[in-house]
Every structure is written in structure tokens, then in C-alpha cells.
Amino acid sequence: MTMHDDHPYDDLASYVLESVPSDESAWIEERLAGCAECRAEVARLRSVTSFLAMAPGPELPPVGARAALMSRIYATTDIASPFVPRALPPLPKKIVPLRRALFGRFPLDIAAAFLGAVLVGGAAVGGIQWQRGAADRDLMARAQALSGLPIGESRHASLAAASSGASARLVYDPSAQEGTLALSGLPTVQPGTQYQVWLGRDGTWVSAGSFRPAADGSVAITLLSDRPMSFYQRILVTIEPSSGSSVPGTTVVMSGTF
């Protein structure tokens, strides 16, 4: 190693670039402790290497990295986590039966035409007993129409039902903090209970709204999120007490993946 009066000037660049062997690195660090000028030079050289670090240009880390980091941090501390579900679930912005939502949102003639097309389509495939695919497509069309989002600018998610009759479709803008969830075929819940929707990421869930469906088992709601919808990975519908829950219970009615 090179020394000038026991000051490792000539080795500092190699040291900052971490290209010196560990024993030499330890020797340099010992000398740095007693050499303010050397420490200042190390700080200056580190500033230069920071520009090397910026040469690649920033890239968005994988979506799970941040959540995994924060989960690790909050799992090892007793501080409040922003990912912990809120104490009280927020009220959904809008809870309306599908039919009313359609008429309320669009000019009557368009809504009527839309419903007419749905009825004609339904009759064509067997009257009251729709085939599953047609019902799903219909539900998708309803969610899309209610969202007000152009098809090319929206994303969709399907929810699988624990019971055979229920179906749900979510339409959302990944960058927005809300989405439109249309459901049908939901069983009536017991008095004192309600459905609650959850958005989840890495095992942590936040409430996105609660609702009770119309008599025909259908409903459309606007989900509210504290973050852009793209932040989340999964969606759940559970049955909870009417007062709302802060974490999902065990009665999962539907689930889906973004």
C-alpha cells in the first residue's frame, strides 16, 4: 500500500470504490480516524462515485419491494403502520342497486336501450336462467358502464364466488383511488350483518367499503382506496357485522386477484 507520512492518500480512491482487500481496508480506516484531511477526501470521492451510481438512470423497483420492506419494519416495531386497516371502514361513496344506478347515471334512452339489449340477450340464451358466460359478460358491461371509464383506459378483475350463484366484476383505473364493483346473485345476509369489501397487498387488508345488496342480489358500489388501485394485489368480499370490521373475518364470499 502507498503511504505518505502514514496517510493513505493514494489508496483512498481504491478504498471508496471498495476494490481494496479487507485487511487493507481496515488499515485505511484506522488511518482515517486520525486524519481529518483524509476523511474530507473520502467524502469528496464518495460524492464523485454517487454520480457513477446515477449513470444507469432511475428505475421503478418491483411493486412488492416497498410493501415487503415496510411489512418487515412494522413487524419488528410497535409503531403504527399505515398499512394496518383503519379502525373504522369508510362508507362507500355510493351504494345503489344496479338498475337504479344505470338510470341515474345515463340518459334514460341509453339506459333503457342498454337494459333492453341485456333482456333480449338474456332471453336469447334461455330466459330467466342465463348461461354463466353471458351473465358474466353482462355484469362486466354493467361495471364498465357504471365506471364511466373508456374501455381502453380501464382494467378489469373477476371475483370467484364461494357460492355458485354469485358473480362480481371490478373495473378500475390503476392510477385512481377508486373502482367500480358490480355484483349479482348475492344471497341476502342475516340481520345485523353486511358485506364488506377489502383490498389487500402482501397479506395486509384495508377496507374499501361495505354494502347490502338489493332484493335481487345485485348491487354496484364505488370502492374507495387510500392508494392507487394498482398498489393492491387482491380483493375480497366478506360478511361482517353491520358496524363494520377492521380486519376481514373468516366468512369469505368472493375473492379475486388484480
Added chain:
Amino acid sequence: MSFVGLTDEDAVIRIQAGDGVALEVLYDRYGGQVFALARRMVRDVSLAEEIVQETFWRVWTQSDRFEPGKGRFGTWVLSIAHHLAIDALRRLARRPRMMEEAVAGETLAEVPSINSDVAESAWIKERRVLILAALETLPEVQRQAVELAYYGGMTQQEIANLQSAPISTVKTRLALGLKKLADALQARGVAIEDALS
């Protein structure tokens, strides 16, 4: 609580008080650069993601080691990431491609921006052009030595073997390379003290 205008140094103070949101603020500011550096060095997205997480975990657990008087937070956090990436490279005995192979072939348009601020994005691109141009001014052997050390995690002995030169020569090349890089940046109006500002 608004974190708009929160300085890096204030965020570190908040972290020392157990404020996780302050760490998220710093993650948002530097996570992209840390990931890009790690990915460029280890050439593996999963490993780079681990390095990002470990870097900010160390920010969280070792924030008391950051001394504002010795340099900026960005310099500190990138030095942590660089150290972790070198550890990973040496552990895996993996050698990445040279910088000119990895970076020079990319166009600026291919570099994804993580910043929605147009002025900030423009500055990031401009800064990158200036850095690459400054690197180009170094004599070939010096630039190669610096890049092998910084991005490749090579020891001076390994660089000496590769360049068929004595270690003392490699040390000189590294020292001169960083000095000329600083001069070239300053000649382009980039003050070294402005790193990551």
C-alpha cells in the same frame, strides 16, 4: 402531517424517532436510483430487489450512522447499496458486463422515468447525459478500471490481472480516473457538492 418539503436530513431525524412514513418518503426519493444501481451491478432483478430492501432496512436500523456533515443522504444510501451489491457479486463470483455494454447501448428514451415532475425528469436525463459524457473523457484504461471496480465489484488485484498491470498502476488509474471524472463533471457545470441534490 405533510411531508412536502421535508429534507432528507429531517426525514432521517424522524426515522430515528421511529417514523416509518419518513422512511417511505426517502424510499420514494431514492428507491429508484438504488434499484437501478443494484440491477446494473448484479444483473438480476430479484437480487436487486433484495438489495433495495436491505439498503432501506439499514437506513431504518442504522440511521444514526448517517452524519449530515460528512455528505448528503443520497450519497450515503447509494454507498450502502453499492456495498451490498459488491457483497452479492463477490458472494456469487458473478461478473457483470462492462458499463459500455450495459448502458451505452440504451437510449435515453428507454430509461423509465419514475418521476412525474417534468422538470425533475428532464434534469435526471440531462444529468445522466452529462455523467456518461464525463466518463467518456477519461483515458480508456482509467475508465475501464473505474467501471470494473465500481460496477463490477472487482478488487484492484483482479483489475490488475485483467489489465496486465501492477497493482500500483491500478491504484493510480483509479485515483486519476475519479479525479478526472470530478473535473469533467465540474467542467460541464455539475458541482460535485451537488451530488443528489
